[in-house]
Amino acid sequence: MSSNTKETLRKTIPEATFPSQLYGILFRHYGPSGWWPGDSPLEVALGAVLTQNTAWINVEKAIDNIKKAGMLDVERIYRADPSELAALIRPSGYYNIKSRRLKNLVTLIMDRYAGDLDALLSEDLGDLRLTLLGINGIGKETADSICCYAADKLTFVVDAYTARILERHGLADARWVYDDIQNMFHEGLPPRIEVYKDLHAHLVFVGKEYCRSKRMLCNTCPLGGWLT
DNA sequence: TGCCAGGCCGGGT
């Protein structure tokens, strides 16, 4: 990617509007995403932690184990022995540290919301996000995933794929950090939860298929046209 | 076989 191409893009695609153009292209290509995969807010929240740097296929196995053990419940996870929980989530990797992280989350729900996840999720976005970020093991992406997909709050989830795709297509600088990218989407997207949910999901689809770290197949990528 | 996955933390410069 030459700097010349970047300059051309910056002139032709105003930064305040290209997130919505991006959304238009991807929605026409993929349609409604149906994300987040999961049947309940609790499942979404647990999945958000379990999928940290981990393929979703492995997270499914872990969640399945939790369900089969009858442990898909805030208080049961809270009461569970850490090593017992770790054994259930073993397929999702980092199982010891993730066992602690899940327990940190449910402990907050038990201690401050009497075990009522919905009470936590019905807080205002700002409060909810800060509360989640205060939990050891929950960073910005995990917190935003829970806010957006479990609580239906208007906050855009930025992940490694998002940053990589934007950079590869000359739409963001490699030096941009999480907040820079998130601000760009918050300023450029229509404030509708379905838009936020679908666009993040679609960027993950694109990332998985066309933008893995070592190679990029832009000839068939739905965003290919943006490069030429 | 080796690389990668929908990060995050803690310690060090």
Place this chain on the structure above:
DNA sequence: ACCCGGCATGGC
């Protein structure tokens, strides 16, 4: 303010 090592299984 960055940079890095550690955490770990399963798929391609």
